[in-house]
Amino acid sequence: MNEFEGNFFELPSKLPGGFELYQTVISSGNVTIERIISSGQTTPEKQWLEEDTDEWVILLQGNSEVMFEDGSKKNLVPGNYLLIPKNKKHKVTKTSIKPECIWLAIHY
Helix, strand or coil: CCCCCCCCCCCCCCCCCCCCEEEEEEEECCEEEEEEEECCCCCCCCCCECCCCCEEEEEEECCEEEEECCCCEEEECCCCEEEECCCCCEEEEEECCCCCEEEEEEEC
């Protein structure tokens, strides 16, 4: 197996406790594809996430909730996807522990 092969659902033997695990799958030009694994982590209450690029995410496993600065919330279950426009403030307010959340994120 080379660096461009793998199993997206195979979890590492140990997950970080305080932070989500971010793994770049491939990055080329203005596009980055990454796998994110969450297991109960959320964005700190007074913090907002804000990307310099558009971010398209799909939740492949687990369940999660994303909240936007305007107070709207999106509950995600496997198969749900979401486009988060560049500079739109948001936070992750819930991620399941068992099963862990596995996300596919595309930044462009």
